[in-house]
Amino acid sequence: MMGDRDYRSTIKNAVDSIGRELEIEINSGDFKTIHLQEVVQCLRRSYYDRTDSKEIERRGFNDLLSGLLRKLEYGSVAKEFAIDDIKLKGQADMLVDDIIVLFRPSQGITESPLAQDLLYLNSCLWIYDKTDGVIIYITNNREEFTFSLTRDKKMFEEIIRRVRVFCDLLNEQKTPILEPSANCADCQYYQRCFIGKKNSKQLSLAEMLGLAKEN
Numbered sequence: 003m004m005g006d007r008d009y010r011s012t013i014k015n016a017v018d019s020i021g022r023e024l025e026i027e028i029n030s031g032d033f034k035t036i037h038l039q040e041v042v043q044c045l046r047r048s049y050y051d052r053t054d055s056k057e058i059e060r061r062g063f064n065d066l067l068s069g070l071l072r073k074l075e076y077g078s079v080a081k082e083f084a085i086d087d088i089k090l091k092g093q094a095d096m097l098v099d100d101i102i103v104l105f106r107p108s109q110g111i112t113e114s115p116l117a118q119d120l121l122y123l124n125s126c127l128w129i130y131d132k133t134d135g136v137i138i139y140i141t142n143n144r145e146e147f148t149f150s151l152t153r154d155k156k157m158f159e160e161i162i163r164r165v166r167v168f169c170d171l172l173n174e175q176k177t178p179i180l181e182p183s184a185n186c187a188d189c190q191y192y193q194r195c196f197i198g199k200k201n202s203k204q205l206s207l208a209e210m211l212g213l214a215k216e217n
């Protein structure tokens with residue numbers, strides 16, 4: 003008999019606990035070691051993760067796949083790439099026959115990969131000094147679809163630029179600017195970025211437009 007236990011919250015708690023175990027370990031005070039995950043996503047989110055973090059809401063076991071594979075180290079251990087005195091640290095999910103493989107969850111089949119997954123894969127190709135890689139998306143219906151990539155220098159130079167910017171902002175204790183994207187909807191800092199503090203003063207439309215009355 004199933005009884006009336008709240009299985010949904012039991013499963014959510016299980017997913018959250020495993021997710022915490024699988025999270026990339028980041029030493030928030032070590033500004034000279036930047037993790038690849040931090041610079042392919044919104045820098046503001048990564049900054050909050052280091053300085054005033056809030057737990058992310060995980061949707062299901064599908065979200066844990068990449069972390070599980072990283073933990074099992076299927077042919078892939080974390081590697082570092084030196085950018086002056088900064089270390090950029092990244093880890094592929096798998097390394098098979100010299101091909102970097104990433105697994106990502108997806109809500110459905112799409113025509114192109116997510117930009118942040120492409121940036122992650124391309125950076126792994128440089129960090130591991132490999133030429134080709136693939137991203138395998140797995141949907142909730144257990145369908146899978148794949149995109150392949152040959153490494154691109156310009157794309158990696160953009161990541162190097164973001165590593166330097168993020169490192170400078172951490173050192174200067176400056177919050178990065180908003181990087182609005184589709185990811186904001188699932189971001190745990192959405193309220194902080196777009197709604198603000200509850201007790202903040204409400205601005206009238208005239209004030210927002212700089213048309214406040216002069217006495």
Ligand code: SF4
Pocket residue numbers: 044045046047179180181182183185186187189190191192195
């Ligand atoms: S809500 Fe958007 S802009 Fe704000 S931290 Fe999250 S991803 Fe970045």
